Amino acid sequence: QSALTQPPSVSxxxxxxxxxxxxxTSSDVGVYNxxxxxQQPPGTAPxxxxxxxxxxxxxxxxxxxxxxxxxTASLTISGLQADDEANYYCSSYTSxxxxxxFGGGTKLTVL
Amino acid sequence: xxxxxxxxxxxxxxxxxxxxxxxxxxxSLSTNGVGVGWIRQPPGKALEWLAxxxxxxxxxxxxxxxxxxxxxxxTSKKQMVLTMTNMDPVDTATYYCAYSYYFDNKRGSFDYxxxxxxxxxxx
Numbered sequence: 001q002s003a004l005t006q007p008p009s010v011s012x013x014x015x016x017x018x019x020x021x022x023x024x025t026s027s028d029v030g031v032y033n034x035x036x037x038x039q040q041p042p043g044t045a046p047x048x049x050x051x052x053x054x055x056x057x058x059x060x061x062x063x064x065x066x067x068x069x070x071x072t073a074s075l076t077i078s079g080l081q082a083d084d085e086a087n088y089y090c091s092s093y094t095s096x097x098x099x100x101x102f103g104g105g106t107k108l109t110v111l
Numbered sequence: 112x113x114x115x116x117x118x119x120x121x122x123x124x125x126x127x128x129x130x131x132x133x134x135x136x137x138x139s140l141s142t143n144g145v146g147v148g149w150i151r152q153p154p155g156k157a158l159e160w161l162a163x164x165x166x167x168x169x170x171x172x173x174x175x176x177x178x179x180x181x182x183x184x185x186t187s188k189k190q191m192v193l194t195m196t197n198m199d200p201v202d203t204a205t206y207y208c209a210y211s212y213y214f215d216n217k218r219g220s221f222d223y224x225x226x227x228x229x230x231x232x233x234x
Contacts, residue, residue, distance in 0.1 A: 032219075034217075034220065036220035038221075045225065048220060051216065052217065052220070091158075091160070091219065091220065091221075092219060099160070100160040100171075101160065102158045103157070105158070
């Protein structure tokens with residue numbers, strides 16, 4: 001069982017927006033602005049899409065945005081495109097001895 | 112340009128020790144704030160953080176695997192080594208090494224990843 005909770009799957013049509021949630025605790029998501037999101041198409045390594053809750057690395061489209069409220073972080077993808085179809089993982093720095101925790105992953109299907 | 116690449120055996124027997132090497136370029140593990148971590152992913156399953164080694168030799172381990180893991184660095188060779196003892200079939204996974212940065216809101220995130228190395232544990 002992963003430390004952060006994500007929905008197993010979400011879906012949307014091209015052009016629509018989808019939001020993926022990531023629920024943690026007051027030891028990780030709730031207390032630190034150090035939530036990251038990764039995109040992983042099948043058979044490839046994860047790619048950092050968001051860090052520090054809402055910061056995009058260079059080259060990541062502004063269709064990808066992050067936010068946080070309490071113990072829950074969210075990734076929103078607007079203007080869905082076919083190549084957005086992938087697994088998405090959240091992670092957070094944590095004050096516990098675990099140091100870094102990942103979510104269980106969410107499969108995004110573009111209909 | 113930052114790159115990382117994992118290398119090591121593709122098949123290990125139960126109870127054996129796994130040694131994986133991460134060879135990187137484009138940065139130095141002696142630079143303030145820099146870290147390299149290991150993350151694994153069993154087939155069809157989620158990512159699991161294993162360990163992180165920082166520029167100042169601060170080492171962090173997953174509590175559930177701490178007794179089996181050791182990470183070391185060779186700064187001159189630009190390599191980091193992960194050792195995992197007493198391998199079991201449930202440890203079958205793709206093992207990734209990845210670049211991290213300690214400061215600001217990047218702590219705990221991994222900016223660059225290697226391609227991954229699939230390790231199968233079977234007799």
